[in-house]
Amino acid sequence: MELNNVKLAILDIDGVVIKGRTPIPEAVEGIKILKEKGINVVYLTNNSTRPRKRLAELLGDIGVDISISDIFTSSYLTALYLDREADKDVRIFIVGEEGIVFELEEFGFKNLFWSNYEPPIDYVIVGMDRNFNFQKLTYAQQAIFSGARFIATNIDPTFPTENGIIPGGGSIVKAVETASKKQPVVIGKPEIVGLKLILTQFDIRDPEEVILIGDRIETDLIAGKRLGCKTGIVFSGITSKEELEDLEVSWKPDLCGENLLDLLGGDDYEDRI
The missing domain is CATH 3.40.50.1000 (HAD superfamily/HAD-like)
Structure with missing residues (x-):
């Protein structure tokens, strides 16, 4: 071709x-x-785990000519989606890593709950989370049961690494979907x-x-x-x-x-x- x-x-x-x-x-x-x-x-x-800035630095270090504006991550797109839909004072519970938190902060969202859980919650955002546990699953479930909107950065079931394939963000999304009996809005x-x-x-x-x-x-x-x-x-x-x-x-x-x-x-x- x-x-x-x-x-x-x-x-x-x-x-x-x-x-x-x-x-x-x-x-x-x-x-x-x-x-x-x-x-x-x-x-x-x-991949929702890394901020765009860090990805640009990583790719630049391996010889790729790149700027931040060239990169579109599912976490960035999720923040862009919320920027168009929600007020900046909405309360967001995050099952994920710093990539999601950083991008939401860049768009001006301030009520972010990542390491703690303080209801009421307006949105539950789920992505790759290598510290995922039963407590986070329970918090996400309870927030969605109480009316929070469920957003998934992506639904990749696996994730390729230099050491082989590991579970991806989609595996975590599926756990929350099963527990809450609610399907998410998928951004990626x-x-x-x-x-x-x-x-x-x-x-x-x-x-x-x-x-x-x-x-x-x-x-x-x-x-x-x-x-x-x-x-x-x-x-x-x-x-x-x-x-x-x-x-x-x-x-x-x-x-x-x-x-x-x-x-x-x-x-x-x-x-x-």
Whole structure:
């Protein structure tokens, strides 16, 4: 597939560019190739744990030319969503890490309950939380039972690290969903709220001028198909070749590769599998 008409590449981060804090070297080279072709590159990640500033520093340290405005995390998008929906004095209980807290504070939300629980609560926001426990689950459940709105930064069931795959934010979301018997509003992929915001920022009206490249079928690929843009899947994160083979033709990605560099240098999907 030719990328001549592509103006914007939207890359997932975890599993595509890095694993944990470890860079995927071929991805850095692939990003350079995209920029040499005159394609704008931005990053859309479901990972809610890191503030955008920290991600920009991390990617900069591994050789990626990047600014904070190039990064769209699920925590940032959640804060943007609340900024448009809620007053700044709403009371928010957070099951998550500093990425969510930082972005909400940046938007001016002040009544944030992260390490403590003080009802009444207006919103429960759930994301990746490596200190998740039964007490937090109970607090989230009770707040939702009392009328708080339930928002999930993402529903990724697993998370790729340099040491292997661990439970993701979606596993925690599912626990809260089960306990509260309430389905959340989901901000991250496979929902396309963030994708539409990015296209607006770059004044792109035709999704065919965009390629979304990720490592997950259930989030990255589905989000790209819903938006109507070109899609790519790499095998440096979660998804394997075998999993792609089982997909119906209409759901197969346009491109695939062992990593970003391989994807950009390869043939169309049907010639790779």
